[in-house]
Amino acid sequence: MPIEEWIIKLRREFHSEPEISFKEYRTQERIIKVLQELGIEPDKIAGTGVVATIQGQPGGPCIAIRSDIDALEVLEVPTARNKDYISRNTGFMHACGHDAHIAMVLGAARILQENKHTFTGSIRLIFQPAEEQPPGGATRVIEEGGLDGVDAIVGMHIFGDTDAGKIKFKEGSFMASSNMFSIKFIGKGGHHSTPEDCIDPILIAADFISAINKDIKSRIDPSKYVLGIGKIEGGAQFNRTPDEVDIIGSFRTFDDNDTRTIDDMITQALDHLVELYTTRDHSRAPSYELDILHGYPVLVNDAKFTKAVYSLLNDRYPDVNGNTNSIFGAEDFAFYLQNVPGTYLTLGTRNPGKGIVEGNHSNRFDIDEDVLITGTGILQTIALDFLKNPGDYGVHPA
Numbered sequence: 001m002p003i004e005e006w007i008i009k010l011r012r013e014f015h016s017e018p019e020i021s022f023k024e025y026r027t028q029e030r031i032i033k034v035l036q037e038l039g040i041e042p043d044k045i046a047g048t049g050v051v052a053t054i055q056g057q058p059g060g061p062c063i064a065i066r067s068d069i070d071a072l073e074v075l076e077v078p079t080a081r082n083k084d085y086i087s088r089n090t091g092f093m094h095a096c097g098h099d100a101h102i103a104m105v106l107g108a109a110r111i112l113q114e115n116k117h118t119f120t121g122s123i124r125l126i127f128q129p130a131e132e133q134p135p136g137g138a139t140r141v142i143e144e145g146g147l148d149g150v151d152a153i154v155g156m157h158i159f160g161d162t163d164a165g166k167i168k169f170k171e172g173s174f175m176a177s178s179n180m181f182s183i184k185f186i187g188k189g190g191h192h193s194t195p196e197d198c199i200d201p202i203l204i205a206a207d208f209i210s211a212i213n214k215d216i217k218s219r220i221d222p223s224k225y226v227l228g229i230g231k232i233e234g235g236a237q238f239n240r241t242p243d244e245v246d247i248i249g250s251f252r253t254f255d256d257n258d259t260r261t262i263d264d265m266i267t268q269a270l271d272h273l274v275e276l277y278t279t280r281d282h283s284r285a286p287s288y289e290l291d292i293l294h295g296y297p298v299l300v301n302d303a304k305f306t307k308a309v310y311s312l313l314n315d316r317y318p319d320v321n322g323n324t325n326s327i328f329g330a331e332d333f334a335f336y337l338q339n340v341p342g343t344y345l346t347l348g349t350r351n352p353g354k355g356i357v358e359g360n361h362s363n364r365f366d367i368d369e370d371v372l373i374t375g376t377g378i379l380q381t382i383a384l385d386f387l388k389n390p391g392d393y394g395v396h397p398a
Helices: 003-016 025-037 098-114 138-143 201-219 256-277 303-314 333-337 371-388
Strands: 042-045 049-055 057-068 120-128 152-163 172-175 179-186 225-233 244-253 287-294 299-301 342-350
Touching: 003 025, 003 098, 003 371, 025 042, 025 049, 025 098, 025 120, 049 098, 049 138, 057 098, 057 333, 057 371, 098 120, 098 152, 098 371, 120 138, 120 371, 138 333, 152 333, 152 371, 179 201, 179 256, 201 225, 201 244, 201 256, 225 256, 244 256, 256 287, 299 303, 299 333, 299 342, 303 342, 303 371, 333 342, 342 371
Parallel strands: 057 120, 057 152, 152 342
Antiparallel strands: 042 049, 049 120, 172 299, 179 244, 179 287, 225 244
16 A cells, blocks of 8 residues: 555554543554564563564664654544544544554654665664653553664654645744643631621632732733633632632743743742731631642753754755744653754644644644645655764764
8 A cells, every 4th residue: 555545544543543541442453464564573661562673773872753653631522534434432532633643653654664774773663651640651561671782763743724835843842841740728718798707718718819920921021921810619608718728720932941930929929828818807818829840841942953954854845944942842752862962843723724723632633634744754854864964953872
């Protein structure tokens, strides 16, 4: 079967059987079967992931190519395009392009395996579970040896808000860190008719939300972070001040220093409000319980490696932007880049002429399948050029 047709067929197979994080059992089985058919011996990793190596001529460096494989809890909507491959697992959907990522990495694997006698070195294939669900699957892959012997890594993500075929990436901080915080505001409940006997946690929570947004904006450029409140919960009676209020929120940054600054400012704002609402008339002062969970770190593309990728792709593809804006989305590919040099790219799939206009995570998300062969070509091109010229990428294997 011609490779483009083969890749499209695979993408549709994976799209029709989506599985969520660390539940990708059938996905794992199918990847293993395809690799074995290509003559590549796979191993399971990180529970439901797969790792394999294509060995060229002896010696030389090793580059990893990574695909995420998990889907989302989204009910896919039937459209004019997806009737032949709509999700058969009701309530779950490949709404972020991971089905395409799997197919493109397998496409690159087929090309590289067929030509392994022509290059020196090796290519590690990583099919990683649980990108969508922090703490993610990347750390497990690393802990279980998925990067052992790897000198560099490359990954790519389909983006529905970028025109089909457009390649975008940048040196340095490309994608944001993701961080969640939860706060319990503890006051003193009572009747609305006697506010002097109460310490209102709703007012404290409201003051916190107002203050933290204002305070952070005064310290950090608003283009370099986002912060939002996702949930507020407290109280049950219309005429009673509750004892407690809970809020959950998140923030994202492109710099670890900014993350630490926001951590500190949250605590400072809370301490100030406790002091402000404390009075002599009450035997108990207001208090709070704070939990900050740091998720995926900032994704930092290696400068020299990324320069080499831009030079390579700019000579071969018509629409390459190697200095795009940073993205507030987060990716656990960042963990790999903390261990080995490499780069992460995005590939556009938006095509209004074909009715493909939905963004990632939409229940109508789909891709222009013409980009699958483009993505396959990008991955195998980078891998082969790196193996031939590792020094150009800042890597000097022993």
